[in-house]
Amino acid sequence: SQTIHQWPATLVQPVGSPLSLECTVEGTSNPNLYWYRQAAGRGLQLLFYSVGIGQISSEVPQNLSASRPQDRQFILSSKKLLLSDSGFYLCAWSRSGWGTEAFFGQGTRLTVV
Amino acid sequence: ILNVEQSPQSLHVQEGDSTNFTCSFPSSNFYALHWYRWETAKSPEALFVMTLNGDEKKKGRISATLNTKEGYSYLYIKGSQPEDSATYLCASVNQAGTALIFGKGTTLSVSS
Numbered sequence: 001s002q003t004i005h006q007w008p009a010t011l012v013q014p015v016g017s018p019l020s021l022e023c024t025v026e027g028t029s030n031p032n033l034y035w036y037r038q039a040a041g042r043g044l045q046l047l048f049y050s051v052g053i054g055q056i057s058s059e060v061p062q063n064l065s066a067s068r069p070q071d072r073q074f075i076l077s078s079k080k081l082l083l084s085d086s087g088f089y090l091c092a093w094s095r096s097g098w099g100t101e102a103f104f105g106q107g108t109r110l111t112v113v
Numbered sequence: 114i115l116n117v118e119q120s121p122q123s124l125h126v127q128e129g130d131s132t133n134f135t136c137s138f139p140s141s142n143f144y145a146l147h148w149y150r151w152e153t154a155k156s157p158e159a160l161f162v163m164t165l166n167g168d169e170k171k172k173g174r175i176s177a178t179l180n181t182k183e184g185y186s187y188l189y190i191k192g193s194q195p196e197d198s199a200t201y202l203c204a205s206v207n208q209a210g211t212a213l214i215f216g217k218g219t220t221l222s223v224s225s
Contacts, residue, residue, distance in 0.1 A: 032211070032212075043215055059207075091214075099145060103155040103159075105156060
């Protein structure tokens with residue numbers, strides 16, 4: 001069966017510090033991978049998606065970047081965090097095509113102080 | 114960017130009440146419509162994935178309908194229970210057909 005792992009679960013970082021959140025998927029190959037963020041009082045916002053190794057698309061301009069160094073690994077990074085980067089980050093995967101659902105990780109609660 | 118709207122934003126009902134939520138999305142270049150349930154401290158979990166106009170799906174007391182021509186979907190909960198309390202998210206696929214775009218969700222609270 002397929003599983004998705006996301007870590008860490010919670011993170012408190014000072015403004016200006018770097019960020020690295022990691023997500024890995026097991027039990028499937030060539031998944032579509034996604035990073036979403038839920039800021040306080042807002043819905044799930046798509047940040048990045050990837051349909052293959054090294055292929056990253058960004059939905060919104062921001063202080064973050066994403067990388068996919070391996071087929072089932074997706075990393076969200078920042079060189080210098082801003083207060084506005086605080087939020088709940090969710091990694092997700094889906095099979096190619098949209099007839100089936102997306103599967104989400106447990107999420108990371110990031111607080112930038 | 115594809116815009117998905119959900120209403121109401123929040124809803125409070127009594128145990129046993131039936132309720133419904135609305136999701137609206139652009140009807141052009143439609144790919145699929147997803148409904149997810151997101152409980153506090155858990156990951157969103159899929160309820161339904163619908164692709165055809167007129168689709169109706171049911172899972173226990175929860176059902177959903179889809180109208181792709183006019184760009185809306187309804188989620189119905191019959192006889193709400195406290196364990197139905199959660200945020201219900203709908204999502205449609207972006208124009209490139211590569212990613213799910215979510216609405217802000219409807220937060221349901223069911224009192225016993």
